[in-house]
Amino acid sequence: MQETIVSTKYWHREADGRLQCDLCPRHCRLREDQRGLCYVRQCLDDEIKLVTYGRSSGFCVDPIEKKPLSHFYPGSSVLSFGTAGCNLACKFCQNWDMTKSREMDTLADSASPGRLVEVAAELGCRSIAYTYNDPIIFLEYAVDVANASREQGIKSVAVTAGYIDPEPRVEFFQAMDATNVDLKAFTDRFYHKICGGHLAPVLETLEYIHKETDTWLEVTTLLIPGENDSDEELNKMTQWVVEHLGPDVPMHFSAFHPDWKMRNVPSTPAATLSRARKIAMDNGVRFAYTGNVHDSNGGSTYCPGCNELVIERDWYELGSWRLDENGGCRNCGTRIPGHFDAVPGGFGARRMPVRLGEM
Numbered sequence: 001m002q003e004t005i006v007s008t009k010y011w012h013r014e015a016d017g018r019l020q021c022d023l024c025p026r027h028c029r030l031r032e033d034q035r036g037l038c039y040v041r042q043c044l045d046d047e048i049k050l051v052t053y054g055r056s057s058g059f060c061v062d063p064i065e066k067k068p069l070s071h072f073y074p075g076s077s078v079l080s081f082g083t084a085g086c087n088l089a090c091k092f093c094q095n096w097d098m099t100k101s102r103e104m105d106t107l108a109d110s111a112s113p114g115r116l117v118e119v120a121a122e123l124g125c126r127s128i129a130y131t132y133n134d135p136i137i138f139l140e141y142a143v144d145v146a147n148a149s150r151e152q153g154i155k156s157v158a159v160t161a162g163y164i165d166p167e168p169r170v171e172f173f174q175a176m177d178a179t180n181v182d183l184k185a186f187t188d189r190f191y192h193k194i195c196g197g198h199l200a201p202v203l204e205t206l207e208y209i210h211k212e213t214d215t216w217l218e219v220t221t222l223l224i225p226g227e228n229d230s231d232e233e234l235n236k237m238t239q240w241v242v243e244h245l246g247p248d249v250p251m252h253f254s255a256f257h258p259d260w261k262m263r264n265v266p267s268t269p270a271a272t273l274s275r276a277r278k279i280a281m282d283n284g285v286r287f288a289y290t291g292n293v294h295d296s297n298g299g300s301t302y303c304p305g306c307n308e309l310v311i312e313r314d315w316y317e318l319g320s321w322r323l324d325e326n327g328g329c330r331n332c333g334t335r336i337p338g339h340f341d342a343v344p345g346g347f348g349a350r351r352m353p354v355r356l357g358e359m
Helices: 113-122 135-151 166-174 188-195 200-212 231-245 270-282
Strands: 011-013 019-021 041-044 047-050 058-063 077-082 127-130 155-160 178-182 216-223 251-255 288-291 309-314 317-321 352-354
Touching: 019 047, 047 135, 077 113, 113 127, 113 135, 127 135, 135 155, 135 166, 166 200, 178 200, 200 216, 200 231, 216 231, 216 270, 231 270, 251 270, 270 288
Parallel strands: 077 127, 127 155, 155 178, 178 216, 216 251, 251 288
Antiparallel strands: 011 019, 041 047, 058 077, 058 352, 309 317
């Protein structure tokens, strides 16, 4: 299968003739035929092009809770896909076979934006998710799919690390209805040492989404023993979230397992996630969740007004539902922030691979 190549607009020419990519803070400077660290943006014909437009490492229907999003149409299904490459270099990457791939043969499936929307509608998906690797690096494809989806009433979800420059940030998040941003840690040391990036641009992205867009925002942190799980760091992170994003942005704390270049680090104990959740709530985060562990209490939603259970979750399965048709607590009427249908979806914990090849 041949690569699909499209022109991009976020770049400029340096004095030495190299082209600088202005999509993300890496600002890769490229000569003809060279690729950026992301591997999917390449200097060709004296411009920077995206060489994987319309190509995917695979499509799958997932529960929306897996993204994770807990306040965006709970129980609904989402058509998920990613491509190859990434603009960060996280040593703990749990999708490294895709994000670090340098083999375009891994992009074994393909679909035009229109075809993706057709399939999502046929399968009854409430939304399409750009995930598995960071959709920022395939911005042109993601935005085209999102625009086509919006015309048909299908929502768009970005699962991203938020490592993007200010100008493309506007175009990207204007196209998205919801996003889960991976706040990997709260120290620049961690970002530089373990991810090959910096913290500040991610915080700027989070503030931009919250203050300047209508995109529904949730935040996830993967806790790694000895690296980003101290009480001090979790206190600083959650206090920053409340101060800069407000108390209603849901936070998810998920468990690390040994992978890629961090196979000697132990898995995260479930108790660490519960500790992080408590710290977050003590600091004013109203909706804090534990992820990828069996913890119904930590995965469920409670009303901040009366503390009653309003959405029960067991892994990706919904149980008790105590929201009224307006998203309010049936016990006290407190409005739960987010996007909710009058009746929750019933997709459950299924995972359904889909083949869409058409090119």
